[in-house]
Amino acid sequence: MLIKFGDGEVYKSQGVDPVKKICRRCGNNSRKYFYRYYSRFHGSDVTYCLKCVSIGRSDSVTPLTAVHVERAVESCRYHLDFDLSDGQKKASDRVVQALENNENLLLYAVTGAGKTEISFEAISLARQRGLNVAFVSPRIDVVKEVYLRLTAAFKDARIDLLYSGVKVAFDHRFTVCTVHQLYNHISHFDLIIVDETDAFPLPEDSQLMDAILRAATEKSSIILMTATPSKRMINFAGRENVVTLTRRYHGYDLAVPEIIRGSADRDIQKNRLPETLHMLIQNVIAQNRRVLVFVPEISMMQQLFPLIREKYPLSASVYSQDHERYLKVDSMRGDETKVLLTTTILERGVTFENLDVIVLGAEKFNTNSLIQICGRVGRKVDDPTGSIWFMAAHHTGSIRRTIKIIKSFNKGETAI
Amino acid sequence: MICLYCHADIKEEVNLITLFERSRPLCSSCKMSLSRWREGRRCKFCHRLMQADEAECADCLFLSAYYERPGEIMSMLDYHDTVKMLFHRYKFTKDAALAEVLAMFLECRFGEYDFSIPIPVSEVRLAERGYNQTEMVLDAAGVKYHDALFTEKVTRQSELGKMDRLSAKNPFRFKADFNADALEGMKVLVVDDIYTTGITVHQAAETLFSKKPVKIDMLTFSKA
Incomplete structure (x- = not known):
């Protein structure tokens, strides 16, 4: 289900509860992140949520509406200019296995391990089965970079790109976006890959972590990727679901400071x-x-x-x-x-x-x-x-x- | 308090000077990056960044061929990425709080004018956004203005080319409840949010000039 303003059926009668100060879309309940003003047009006060306003305003005078998107199969083949290293190959198999078993996974890999490419096989498989895929990151720079790499590898796929101010939307089945954008997705994605999971503000912001869970379907796989996992991430995936990659793709040691x-x-x-x-x-x-x-x-x-x-x-x-x-x-x-x-x-x-x-x-x-x-x-x-x-x-x-x-x-x- | 642009907590140092100042909803680093003007040679009249080989501003030359020239064009902010993002949020994601931020930059001697007239938005756009983005900034700054014009134009300006805008007939007319004849011999300020080609404000001015004011100046929040 996708929250879309002015389209679909009513999901919540208002986006923000102005009395309790809760945003029904992103879950914000911190008073300082609500803004209230008198609207001449509405003839009343309007309260809206500042936390998620960048993805379209959730406010006290507009209902949240949502549309359902049918799943669809896509051939979704990809091409890489190089072969995966043995380490990458093994990690890729584990990601595929997590997808098969609807499990979460933590991919704990050194910087420069080639994490992005490790997810390609699972993405391709998921799409061939008609599952919805999201590749997300807290950082816009990472989102932009990953989008370029995915569109280069998955030449025929229709990939949506969403981040603040930018929207390339096809049919919401294969999306690259910032974590914030997930506030508009409810039980929608079957495979969610979170790159740079440790980057600001994701570890500090439990609302964002909740957004990932809410965007995922009941039978889903969430793959966290990071070079510096926190205890919380390890607990999230479960200790037996941590895959480590200690070598860079080129095989050389990391430089020691x-x-x-x-x-x-x-x-x-x-x-x-x-x-x-x-x-x-x-x-x-x-x-x-x-x-x-x-x-x-x-x-x-x-x-x-x-x-x-x-x-x-x-x-x-x-x-x-x-x-x-x-x-x-x-x-x-x-x-x-x-x-x-x-x-x-x-x-x-x-x-x-x-x-x-x-x-x-x-x-x-x-x-x-x-x-x-x-x-x-x-x-x-x-x-x-x-x-x-x-x-x-x-x-x-x-x-x-x-x-x-x-x-x-x-x-x-x-x-x- | 949080900064309405970056949403970070504002931790202003408290000293004798700041203690009695009205607290502002913008942190100092956002204020700095919003007020920056890109370097380069600009048109002295409309403040557009000019090409190296441009002797006279092509936009102004173009406009002067079709419209009466206003007295002065004032612009508060340069339209660089930070300001662009501000307007995107203010106009398209309906982040109305940013009116307060824009109002902070509003430095204009409104008292020198008999009428300050904001550019209207169409009914359709008003229903979509819920506010007139120009009026709301004036409201936030406590500036008195006259709601003199209306427009039926619906197509977004940003979707039209220069010639399309020009060939379309002037979309601005006086509101029935505004006594337009009162403009005669008066000093008028037209206020708009973004000055791109200038055609919008010049069209509004054209309508206003028909009532023979002595002067029309223009104020825009940002010069694209």
Whole structure:
């Protein structure tokens, strides 16, 4: 069932209960996320939910209506330009098995394992049986990227793409979307693949997790994919339903970070380029490589960037609200940018060749972020490794755990 | 309180100055990114970003061939991605709260005009959206205005090409309950949400000019 405004039968007589302050679509019941105003058109107050307004407004004056979509079979063949590694093949079999048995699965795979492709066989099978499939992620960047990869591989399939402001809709049987979009789907998908399950805001937002469950049919498979599983994810799938992939698709070890003690804060505050940072960048440039410099706060980045720019004209800085983010990321793939300053926004979803990484103020990052950041290095067969430097004022549990996890991956073990 | 653009909690520092200020429903980082203007040479009249080889603004030249030139065109925000998303949410997902955000940027000396007249929306669009997006911003800012015009036009402007818009007959007429003759000799401000080709506001101005006001200026929330 799909919630569609002005179409289908009434599912709830109003989207928002203005007295109890509950949104019947997304389940929001936190007062601060409701907005009330007097509407001259309705001649009354209107209360609506701010939590899910980006997918069309759920309010106190409009009923929620829903349409039913018939299932349909599609041949849904796909083509890959390469063969899956043995590890990928085994994981792919487990995903197919989960689909057969209507089980949930947690695919715990290192960064750069080739997770997306592992799901292709199950997607194809599900569609051939007429089951509805959703590939979702909390991050828009990931959704866009996955859509490109899926449309390239599944050439004849009709794939819907939904994220805030963008809608390519066919018949709702094979959908790539952000998790938020699932609020409009009720018991609809038989196979849901959740990529980057650990990414903000999914782990913190139990409403979003509920949305995934509500979008799934009774006999469904939910496949969670992540490089950093939480206890909750493991419990969700069940310990026996965790598939691990400790090798990258190209077979090389993950790069292990090197820790450099010291804080860059004081230098930056005094408008000086920290000497250690300068040396590290110089080193990278001398070897004709490029470097991502992760900075814990936007304000720090704004102070540091002019100092870097002065020494290295081929540099840029990005953060989430940056309008030229995609342009700048692209310029890092060419020769226009060699040094890119970034917040955690680029911790996942990006691949650059010949890349090294520096993390400033590494003591301020959590384990999940650090693991993702380390995962940016050595993603290509032609450049399977690189250097990672953590500049940290002091050692933290997160840094220790990061190194432990990476080392155990390299030994073929996982931390759970 | 939350920011009505990004929905994050607003944690403004409390000091002697901010303590007595009215709290604003927009966080400082959203405010910064919304108020940004893209760099480049702009038309001094309509504020459009011009091509390098453009001596005079082609849009303004085009309009001046068909319509009387207004006194001044004012624009509050550049139409870059952040602002585009704001209008998408405000107009198409019905996120009415964003009227308060737009109202924060409304800096215009309305007192200098005898009539401030917002561009109307059709009955069909009003029923769909539930509000006139231009009036609602003026309401939120506490600006008095005159609901002088009506339109029967239904096709979305964004779905029409420039020539289509031009060849369609002027869709704006005076409302029966508005005393249009009162405009004679008066200073008028036409207010619209987004200025794209400018044809919409110029058509409204054409209707208003027929009553011989001394001046018509234009205010748009964003210049596309």
